[in-house]
Amino acid sequence: MQLAITLLGENQPDLIIELTRAIKDAKCTIIESRMSELGLQFAGHLLVEGNWNHIARLENAMEALSQRYKLKVHLLRAQEPESPPIEEDLGLPYAIDIFATDQINNIHDLSDFLSSRGVIIMDLSTSRYSAPFTGSPLFIAHMIVRIPSGMRIVSLRDEFLDFCDQMNLDAILEPVKR
Numbered sequence: 227m228q229l230a231i232t233l234l235g236e237n238q239p240d241l242i243i244e245l246t247r248a249i250k251d252a253k254c255t256i257i258e259s260r261m262s263e264l265g266l267q268f269a270g271h272l273l274v275e276g277n278w279n280h281i282a283r284l285e286n287a288m289e290a291l292s293q294r295y296k297l298k299v300h301l302l303r304a305q306e307p308e309s310p311p312i313e314e315d316l317g318l319p320y321a322i323d324i325f326a327t328d329q330i331n332n333i334h335d336l337s338d339f340l341s342s343r344g345v346i347i348m349d350l351s352t353s354r355y356s357a358p359f360t361g362s363p364l365f366i367a368h369m370i371v372r373i374p375s376g377m378r379i380v381s382l383r384d385e386f387l388d389f390c391d392q393m394n395l396d397a398i399l400e401p402v403k404r
Contacts, residue, residue: 228304235297252284317372319402328363
């Protein structure tokens with residue numbers, strides 16, 4: 227059985243330690259996680275696995291943790307696929323890295339471009355920072371996408387690079403290295 231957990235609250239030094247301890251004490255295993263400091267806030271997304279009574283124990287522990295650390299916690303018992311999909315059906319994993327001046331439409335336009343071609347965004351992380359000498363706001367993004375198996379990569383790459391030139395984005399599209 228799997229449990230999807232999302233957390234949001236004030237960042238505190240021992241929060242990750244307490245969160246992982248609660249998972250360990252409930253005899254569950256972390257399958258995937260992303261935990262980040264967002265300004266002064268903490269955000270976490272986890273997928274954990276355990277048998278039904280371990281998941282129930284973890285749900286109770288998460289309620290206590292949310293009260294102690296004043297976190298907003300959302301728990302969802304995840305649906306597991308009946309049979310694992312064949313790897314070819316999943317498509318090809320590719321990474322996209324974007325560097326650009328900060329523009330409000332960058333992520334939306336990029337997401338729209340990919341979606342209109344049947345490319346699925348599996349993971350997206352973005353940030354902003356100031357350029358070292360000029361102080362201009364810069365934008366970086368890292369994406370993991372899944373390209374449909376039947377799609378011609380060369381054609382997609384050409385369209386993607388043309389799109390990036392039009393948007394004034396410096397970008398890389400390359401296979402995920404395992």
